[in-house]
Amino acid sequence: MQFTRFFLVLAAAAAVFSASASAQTKSTSFETQTLPLSLADARTMADIARATCHAMGYQITVLIVDPLGKPKFLMRDDGKKPSTWETANVKAYTAVLFGRPSGQNLPPGPLGHYTPTVTPGVTRAKGGIPIIVGDLVIGAIAVAGAPEGDKDEICAAAGLAKVAEKLGAKTMAQMPKPRTESAE
Numbered sequence: 001m002q003f004t005r006f007f008l009v010l011a012a013a014a015a016v017f018s019a020s021a022s023a024q025t026k027s028t029s030f031e032t033q034t035l036p037l038s039l040a041d042a043r044t045m046a047d048i049a050r051a052t053c054h055a056m057g058y059q060i061t062v063l064i065v066d067p068l069g070k071p072k073f074l075m076r077d078d079g080k081k082p083s084t085w086e087t088a089n090v091k092a093y094t095a096v097l098f099g100r101p102s103g104q105n106l107p108p109g110p111l112g113h114y115t116p117t118v119t120p121g122v123t124r125a126k127g128g129i130p131i132i133v134g135d136l137v138i139g140a141i142a143v144a145g146a147p148e149g150d151k152d153e154i155c156a157a158a159g160l161a162k163v164a165e166k167l168g169a170k171t172m173a174q175m176p177k178p179r180t181e182s183a184e
Contacts (some may be wrong), residue, residue, distance in 0.1 A: 005092055016108035036066055037131060041163045042073035045141050049159030053146055060155065063088040067138055069096045077145070084145040091128030091152075092119050092142035099137045101175055102128035103149055127152030128162050132170045141165045 022040035053060045058076035061084035066072050071093060076085060094102040097119070102162040103126030126149030141159050143152040157172035164171045 006130075024062050034095075036169070037064070038071060039073065042139075044163055046073055046075045047160035048158075048162040049141065049143050049155040050077070052158040053138050053143065053151070053155040056146070056151060056154075058146040058151060058155075060143050060152070061085050062091050062146075062155075062159065063087045063142045065089075065096060065142070066090040067096060067136075069093040069140070072139060080152070082144050087125065087144035088127070088142040090121055090139040091125060091144060093128075094123050095121065095128035095140035095142065096137055099130050099132065099161075100177045101130070101153065101172065102126060102142070103153065110183065125149045127150075127156055129156045129172055129175070131160060131167070132133040138169075 005059070040140065046062040048089045049062045052061060055183040059080055061080050063075075063085070064073040065073060072086075072087075074085065091102040103124055126142055127146075128140055130137045131139040141156045143156040143159075146155065153172075160169065161171050163169070174182055
């Protein structure tokens with residue numbers, strides 16, 4: 001009897017939770033969006049980023065991550081060293097964590113000026129760009145392997161731009177610009 005009652009209570013709780021989650025999902029403004037990022041869109045972004053870098057003569061690694069910074073899609077050119085995967089991973093994680101492109105100044109610290117980050121797995125190298133839909137970071141694209149981070153960033157931005165309209169995502173040009181400290 002106790003055993004049966006336990007499972008009835010458990011089933012009722014699951015039904016209430018399911019209905020609550022369903023109601024929360026329906027109340028978002030992204031009803032027509034497919035969140036999180038689809039594998040097809042991730043592949044498209046990676047293909048365009050890679051093609052852009054190839055056009056500039058660079059072999060690269062492209063990584064697309066989910067909102068938790070976990071890999072969704074990885075493409076590494078033949079002959080690229082494992083360090084490019086690690087670098088792309090850190091760039092993507094930085095972009096997801098802060099909701100801004102890697103390489104930009106981080107938000108001001110408690111004293112009002114930019115401080116170097118001490119968060120593990122974060123970098124100031126350019127090449128990671130968050131994928132932002134509305135106010136939500138749904139992932140990031142990162143490129144590593146070009147000789148300089150600004151070239152990685154160009155390739156990543158091209159990949160994002162290819163699917164930005166479809167997703168309703170901000171492009172690199174629409175990302176918040178870093179604040180600069182004024183010289184006093």
